[in-house]
Amino acid sequence: MKAIFVAYNQAYGDEIVELLDEFGQRGFTQWQDIQGRGGVDGEPHYGNHAWPTQNYAMLAIVPDDKAQDLLKALREKDEAYPDLGLRAFSWNIEQAI
């Protein structure tokens, strides 16, 4: 099991949930209208006058066999429109109840 955290431009909307559906991934947790900025470049997403866009974030705990494909799909999405901004991080899950 792997945890995948995706922080992305709100403009992606439901697309990320739809992507999870494609992979048969049911469970996820999503936060809407949150702020953040990338570690390298790209616009900050603060939802204020200067930087009006905001982010969504998603945490999904995915079976190991799906994790790689999912990350690959996310990378493709990001590369299609690099201006929007989408980052994903994954780590191992030690225990679950």
Place this chain on the structure above:
Amino acid sequence: MSIYRSAVNNPVTTLLIFLAFAIFGVFSLVNTSIAQFPDFDANVVMVMSSYPGASASDVENNLTKLLENTLNGVANLKNLSSRSKENTSIIILEFEYGTDIDDACNDIRDKLDLVNTALPDGASVPVLFKFGMDDMPVLILSATADQSISGLDKILDDKLVTPLGRVNGVGTISVSGAPAREIFVYCDPNKLASYGLSIAGISQIIAAENRNVPSGNIDIGNETFTLRVEKEFKDPSELYDVVLSSRNGQIVYLRDVATIIDGQEEKTEESFTNGVRSAMIAVQKQSGANTVNVIKSAKKKLKAIEPSLPSDVKVSVVVDGSENIINSINSLKETIAITLLVVMLVVFIFLGRWRATFIIVLSIPIALLGSLVYLYATGNTLNIISMSALSIAIGMVVDDAIVVLENISTHLERGEKPKEAAVHGTSEVGISVIASTLTMLCVFLPLTMVSGMAGIMFKQLGWIVSIIMIISTTAALTPVPMLCSLFLNNKHKTGKLYTAFFTPIDRALNWISEVYAKVIAWAVVHRKTVVFSALAIFVAVIAIFGPGMKTEYFPNSDSGRLSVSITLPVSTEQTVTAEFARNFAERLKQEIPEIKVLQYRYGTPSSSNVWGSMQNNGSYIISMNVNLGSMENRERSASEIADIIHKDLREYPEVKKGTVSEGMGGIGGASSVTLEIYGYDFDETDRVASAIKNGMLANENFTQVVLSRDDYTPEYQVDFDRTKLALNGLNSTTAAAGFSAAMSGSVASLYREEGEEYNIRVIYDKHFRSSVQDIENIILYTPTGSSVKVKEVGTVVESKVPPTIERKNRERYITVTGIVSRGHALSEAVEATNSIIAATDIPNNISTEISGDFEEQQKMFRNLIMLMALIIILVYMVMASQFESYMSPFVIMFSVPFAFVGVFLGLGITGTAMGVMAMIGIIILLGIVVKNGIVLIDYTILMRERGMSAVEASITAARSRLRPILMTTLTTVLGMLPMALGRGEGSELWRSLGMTVCWGLTFSTLITLVLIPSVYCIFATREERKKARKANGATVKA
């Protein structure tokens, strides 16, 4: 969920809501009537009271003063003037516009009740008349006839007036100039004397002979018959056989002493149309009825009536009050259509995409139709003001949609899905769109709160533009993102034609942006140079054009109608007047081929003619109506033609007073300067008034000058000697009755024919009442039956009746009214008048005051200037709260003075006078010019927030924001251009408005685009330095 997302997610509902709006709008458009100006109530109430037998000064002292003192306390009274003439006192109460006239009338009645008991004996109870523009006839017809001329009045009464009167909205219809049939019994006084007969006696006999008497029933056998004596005359010739007396077995018939003429009333009003004797039919509308609708249905009725008239009776239209209105509204409709096309073109050229253009332009009809719902719901009309408002709004309506669509496009290009792009793109700019609409509302909503004439004129403008702004903002925030999400995507295909056409445009726009960025890069460094040269331009333009700025009230508009009033010397006999009128009309027809219909009338109308009796008339006064047709079909304007008539009139020494006025009164006529001269003494004020009149006549600013006070009217009075009367058993009343029967006749009885009644008038034959000797020889009969001549009991003396005493605000006054000549403005004429007054020797007890148009103009200007101040403060406040700063809006306000520079320059160069319409243009400008500043400064602040320095931010903002600024400015300026250049009927009225906005906005945009970034940098770098110093201080301390 935000409103934008709901709109995007529910396209059907969104579309249908706005569609419903549009359908309501179309419904309102169909059902809204058209009119020239917004409706306003009458603001004048007349109080009339008669005091038989009192001279003008008696009336003034005993009646008028009393009434004036009482009525002076009525609320909202603006002016109280009065006219005291022989027998009659008229008080005219003028109220502030917008006063509820019914309340005022009640107030007046209450006050009058208080003094009714204190009125002098013999004075009648005062009666009230409301008087306003609604009382002007809206339709003047003329009926000409050949054979039917003798019965024309009855024909018209039966077949025309009665059916026309039934038309919805038609008020009083007055027929004048139609000769009324009358049967005359012309008596020879000498024969009367020899038979010992009197006019009164003959009248009684005729009345007694002309009777049908029902006399009960008779039963004969089984049947009942009614009994009647039927001795009414069946033909006027039967009158000859009336027996007057039998003397010594000799029968005296009426034919022995009189001739019977079946003719037409003597000395009545006569009217001619295009040189042919005619009847004038003046149609007034019911108060509050819509002119255009009333005329439309009246004309329809007229068509239906025409076949029923005798074939020789021709009815033609002399004045049609709706023609000018319909033409003006049509030319405004054209203007609106052109504006729509121009705006569409500008949007298309800038965006280069049909779909985007369609989405933006769609908000125009939605907003315009939505505002029509307001007109319909409040019972207002489509008029010059409301239509101008629509035209003004078109260019501004698209601004919000442009801003939203542009931001959505940016989001799309970044790769967002259309739906998300639409929502996020809209929500980012939503607040600033609402803020810029708020600044516009700050300008237009205060317009709805103005009082007085300005309030009546501009309330609708304020409401309509405000409503349009609100609808267009709502449209920009809901259907526009919805449509964007449906129709726009980030990969729009481009064809070859597109590339060929738009690549150069795009390149040119980019080049302009780059050049502008360079200019700004230079300007923000050379701030002082920029600020001082802007200041220099400001001072120079104001100094050059400011002092010479002409002002006016409303521009003179060509309605294709002239009314001419010619006053000959008071005692002119009617046939002389007729001769003069015929010749003059002939001359005008020759000199002015443009004349379509020329109708004139003279003489005193019968008392049954309501419209006629309210006007100035007499045997020596000629009134003309000239119809010139639409200005679009003429080379010369109505005022040029009016000038020709003026010049002609001056050539006739017998013309005492000649006035030519354009239109039918109200706004749009030639401007005039009315000088009021207050003073008690007639001679003194007369002297001053005529001195000033001569001065004004000699001045080129005036084409005609008239005095309000008439001359002394000559008259003959019969001064009976009471002692001599008493010796003959007469008194003043019986003597006067005999005298008046001889001169004006006595109506003995009525002759009936085919259900109509005609007067039978017994009167001295014409030969026996044409000189003073004839008056002296009139025979009066004493109670004993003996006869006595007038000269034996009295003397005929010539005397003069003093003119009407006019007072205003309880002081005697006389007015000198000068019509401002073509090409000269009201302000020049006022200046000239002031210098003439200064040059005239005026005694201390006489004061002068300029009123009329000038007074109204000054009042309106004061109102509007106060409004401007209020608007400037409000706009600043809205901007300050939007930016949450005092500095940024202050910088943006620098664009306001340069709007004035543009306006002064524009008016100065084109030689246009500053009138009320131009003032409204300036007020509108206050809202528009700051918009560019907002866009620029908003973006500059954004860039600074993103970490740029003030200078860098200004240059970036300049490069990036020039396109939207140019686009919104061009849509507004080019949208106003059709108004500014309008040549259609009525366009004089709104031309100055369009021009003001075009010049002001263009100039202000050009200057502020450079000035504002520079001024902003001055303040911003100071701020930055202060911050840096503080930061330094903090580090030093640490």
